[in-house]
Amino acid sequence: MSTPSSPLRIPDYRRFWFARFTSVIATTGMVVIIGYQLYDVARSEYGMSISQASLQLGLLGLVQFLPIFLLTPIAGVVADMFDRRKVAAAAMCIDLFIACGLGISTALEVHSLPLLFTFAALHGSARVFVGPAMNAIAPNVVPAALIPRAIAFNSIAWQAGTVIGPATYGFLFAYDRATPYWTSLVLIVLATASVLAIRNLPPPNPEARNAHPVRQIIRGFHFVWHERFLLGCITLDLFAVLLGGATALLPVFARDILQVGPEGLGPMRAAPAFGAAIVALVLAFRPLSSNVGVKMLLAVGAYGAATIAFGLSWNYWLSLGFLGLLGAADMVSVFIRSSLIQLNTPDDVRGRVSAISGVAVSASNELGEMQSGVAAAILGASWAVVFGGAGAIVITAVWAWLFPEIRHARTFAPQYRQREPVHEG
DSSP states (O other): OOOOSSGGGSHHHHHHHHHHHHHHHHHHHHHHHHHHHHHHHHHHTSOOOHHHHHHHHHHHHHHHHHHHHHHHHHHHHHHHHSOHHHHHHHHHHHHHHHHHHHHHHHHTTOOOHHHHHHHHHHHHHHHHHHHHHHHHHHHHHSOGGGHHHHHHHHHHHHHHHHHHHHHHHHHHHHHOTTHHHHHHHHHHHHHHHHHHTSOOOOOSOGGGGGSOHHHHHHHHHHHHHHOHHHHHHHHHHHHHHHHHOOGGGHHHIIIIISOOHHHHHHHHHHHHHHHHHHHHHHHHHSOOOSSHHHHHHHHHHHHHHHHHHHHHOOOHHHHHHHHHHHHHHHHHHHHHHHHHHHHTSOGGGHHHHHHHHHHHHHIIIIIHHHHHHHHHHHHOHHHHHHHHHHHHHHHHHHHHHHOHHHHTOOSSSOOSOOOOOOOOO
C-alpha cells in the first residue's frame, strides 16, 4: 500500500484528531472557569485581598500538579501495557464526572474553595492518564514519515480547542454560570466515543504485562536520563515555562488590572492559543526541517521576551497581542520538541517517555502557576510575570550551554543510537 500524503487521509487519525479537538475545548474551557470562579469566590465570599486571592490561584496549580506528579510513572506503564484507546477513554470519564459535579454545584450556587480544589485535583488525575495514552496513539496510526505533519495537526487541534474553549466559555459563564459545564459534558462524551472508534491497537510490548511494574517505571526513567538529547529537550520546557508562565495570573489581570471581567478573560486566555494555532497551521503544510535545535532555543527565548512585554502592558489590546506572540513562539518550540521526542523514542517505551514528558509539561504549567501565585503575592502580578519571562530567557541560554546536543540537532532524524527492544522480565 502507498503511504498517504497527509495524516488526515487516515480514518483512524481523523477519529484521533476529533477526540483531541473536542476534549481540549471541554477541558481547557472548564479549567478557565474553575480558575475564575475560585478567584471570584476568594475575593467576594471569603473577603480576600488581591494578593491573597492570587495565592489561591497558585495553590490551584499545585493541587492539579500533585496527582500528576504522583501518578505519572503508573500512567506511563499503563499506556505501554494496555489498549491505549481504552486507557484514554477511561480517563475521560473522570472529566465527565467533574463536568457533571461542577454543573450541579454551580446551578445550585454551592460555592466553596475546598470543592473547587477537589475537582481541580480530580482533573489533574484524569490528565495524567489521558496524556500518555493519547500521545502514544498517533504514532501507532500514522507512518513515521508523516509524524512531524501529524504533530502539527495535533497542535492545531490542541490550539484551536484552546482558543475556542476559553473564549466561548467566558461568554457562556457570563450568560449562565452552569452552561459551560453542561457543554463540557456533551463534548467529552463525543471525544470518548471517537477514541473508542479507533481500530483495536494491541499493546506495543505484550511481554511487559509479565514484567514487574516498578522495573518498567525505572526503565522509562533510565532511558530518558541516559539520552542527553531527550533529557535536554524535556527539561528545557520544564524550567522555561515553570518560570515564564503567565496564564495563572490572567484572572488577576482581567478582574483588577485591565478590568475587563470574565468576558475579557476568555479572549485573553485564548490569545496564546490563537497565535499558536496560526503557527501550527503553517507548520502543518510547511514543517521545519533544518537547524531545528537552534530554532527551538530561539523560540523559547522569544516566549520569555513576549511574557515580559505582556507583564509591562496596561492596555488590553496590546496585552492580547503580546499573548498571541507568546503562543506563537511557544508553538514553534512545542512542534520541534514533540517531533524530536516522538522520533527519538522506541515504541516499546513511548508511553513511559510520553508520561515523563507530560509530567515535565504539567510541572511547568501547574507548578508555574504556583510560582506565579507566590511571586504575585510578593511582587504584584505585573512584576511577577516580568520576573518569570526574564527567567525563561536565562534558562534558554543556560540550556544551550549545558546541552550542546540540542544546538547541534540539524534535522528531525533520530539522534539516539538505535536499540533492540528490551525484554522486560
